[in-house]
Amino acid sequence: MTSMVADIGGTHARFALADAAGVLQAPVILPTRDMTTALDLVQAAIEQLGVRPERICLAVAGPVCDGQAKITNQGAVFDEVDLSKKLGLPVHLVNDFVALAHGVTSFQSLHPIGSGTADGGVKALLGPGSGLGMAVLVPEAGGYRIQASEGGHADLAVTSHLEAELWGALSRRVSHVCWEAVLSGPGLVTLHAALSEVWGVESKSMTAAEISAAGLSVEDPICHQTLELFFGFLGTAAGNLAVTTLATGGVYIGGGIVPQMVDFAASSPFRRRFEERGMMTDMVKNVPVWVVMDANPGLVGAVRYAARIEG
Numbered sequence: 001m002t003s004m005v006a007d008i009g010g011t012h013a014r015f016a017l018a019d020a021a022g023v024l025q026a027p028v029i030l031p032t033r034d035m036t037t038a039l040d041l042v043q044a045a046i047e048q049l050g051v052r053p054e055r056i057c058l059a060v061a062g063p064v065c066d067g068q069a070k071i072t073n074q075g076a077v078f079d080e081v082d083l084s085k086k087l088g089l090p091v092h093l094v095n096d097f098v099a100l101a102h103g104v105t106s107f108q109s110l111h112p113i114g115s116g117t118a119d120g121g122v123k124a125l126l127g128p129g130s131g132l133g134m135a136v137l138v139p140e141a142g143g144y145r146i147q148a149s150e151g152g153h154a155d156l157a158v159t160s161h162l163e164a165e166l167w168g169a170l171s172r173r174v175s176h177v178c179w180e181a182v183l184s185g186p187g188l189v190t191l192h193a194a195l196s197e198v199w200g201v202e203s204k205s206m207t208a209a210e211i212s213a214a215g216l217s218v219e220d221p222i223c224h225q226t227l228e229l230f231f232g233f234l235g236t237a238a239g240n241l242a243v244t245t246l247a248t249g250g251v252y253i254g255g256g257i258v259p260q261m262v263d264f265a266a267s268s269p270f271r272r273r274f275e276e277r278g279m280m281t282d283m284v285k286n287v288p289v290w291v292v293m294d295a296n297p298g299l300v301g302a303v304r305y306a307a308r309i310e311g
Contacts, residue, residue: 003306004053006045007096007298008032009061009256010074010130011185014299015045017053022303025049027296032071038078039086055090056083057306059099059298061131063150069093072131094305096298097133100254101125101146102308103301104137109293111262113253114271116288121248124241126151127255127292128187128234132180136245152180157236159273162198166229169194179237182230185257188212192226208257216264231265234258235273242287243280250288254297262291 005024006015009032016027028048035041046052060069060078067080083091104123123137123144132152137144156177158164167177173190174181182191185208192211196203199222206214206223214220215227234253242251251274258265277284294300 001054002051003303004046004049004056005299005302005306006042006056006058007099007296007302008041008058008071008078009096010071013041013045014296015049016296016299017049017051018299018303018306022307024296024299024303027299032074032076035076038076039083041076042083042087042091053089055092055306055310056087057092057094057099057302057309059094059096059302059305061096061129061133063148064093064095064098067093069095074130092306092309094302095133095135095148097125097127097135097254098146098148099301099305100127100133100292100298101135101137101144101301102304103294103297104252105144106300106304107252107292107294107297110252110290111259111293113262113265113289113291114274116250116286118250118288119248122245123249123252124238124245124247125252125254126238126241127253128180128183128185128257129255130185132183132187132237133255134241136241136247137249139249151237151241152183153178156181156233157240159232159236159276163229163233165198166191166194169197172197179233182233183237188226188230188257191229192223195226195229196222212257212261216261227261227264228268231268231270232273235268235270236276238270238289239274239277239284242274242284243277247287248283250290252290252292254292258291259293262293265291 214223
């Protein structure tokens with residue numbers, strides 16, 4: 001059976017065909033910002049792949065409820081029943097990080113940040129991209145039960161006087177100061193603007209990619225501190241998730257941003273902030289953290305999810 005799987009975010013969507021054994025072909029990448037409807041996007045992908053699949057599994061960056069999903073940072077609506085009817089084949093929807101979680105045990109390239117030893121306990125997954133996704137893997141007989149999460153929309157926690165000042169500047173730019181407000185591509189831009197305000201300088205108009213490049217090269221001190229703050233916040237968010245779920249099986253960092261900056265992540269405040277858990281510090285020090293470096297982990301996860309629901 002030929003399947004088409006997709007990893008659909010707020011900026012781009014990756015589509016690929018998979019054979020009966022779950023082997024993926026080369027993906028095609030389409031922009032999601034310009035699409036008019038979910039059907040248009042899926043039909044464009046089928047046309048570009050050149051093969052009509054027998055089933056489709058779409059991993060969407062947003063909560064999936066009653067067979068419907070809306071891309072959180074883009075607005076497009078997906079409906080399993082409607083798409084299945086119009087395409088004449090089975091269509092399944094899944095949250096993108098739930099799909100990613102299904103692929104955790106299949107990933108081949110993991111980059112550690114710090115040390116630690118995983119046991120057979122809960123695994124936690126989070127990652128900044130167009131938004132901030134999260135999911136939890138709870139061990140059960142024969143594998144893991146995947147728990148969806150929208151923890152990226154939980155309130156941002158500050159841990160220093162500077163971050164308290166930043167919170168005020170952030171609140172003037174976003175309606176809800178949550179983790180995703182800083183830990184995402186758009187969040188990196190917002191964080192840079194808020195830090196510029198705290199510094200008392202005019203904020204430059206820069207994209208997330210430009211901020212990252214300038215920060216990595218240390219050519220711009222505000223961009224550099226923006227990245228330091230970004231990874232500090234990410235360490236706190238990951239540490240919070242680890243203690244909330246008792247993730248002794250390890251924490252995985254996915255998404256499209258961190259894999260491009262793993263060397264910076266290792267030297268950043270990330271691991272220190274991850275471990276600063278008060279009475280739980282000794283426990284969290286032993287929790288390993290890995291950055292998922294696989295080329296298309298969302299598609300791998302979507303294939304595993306599709307096999308599970310069809311099996």
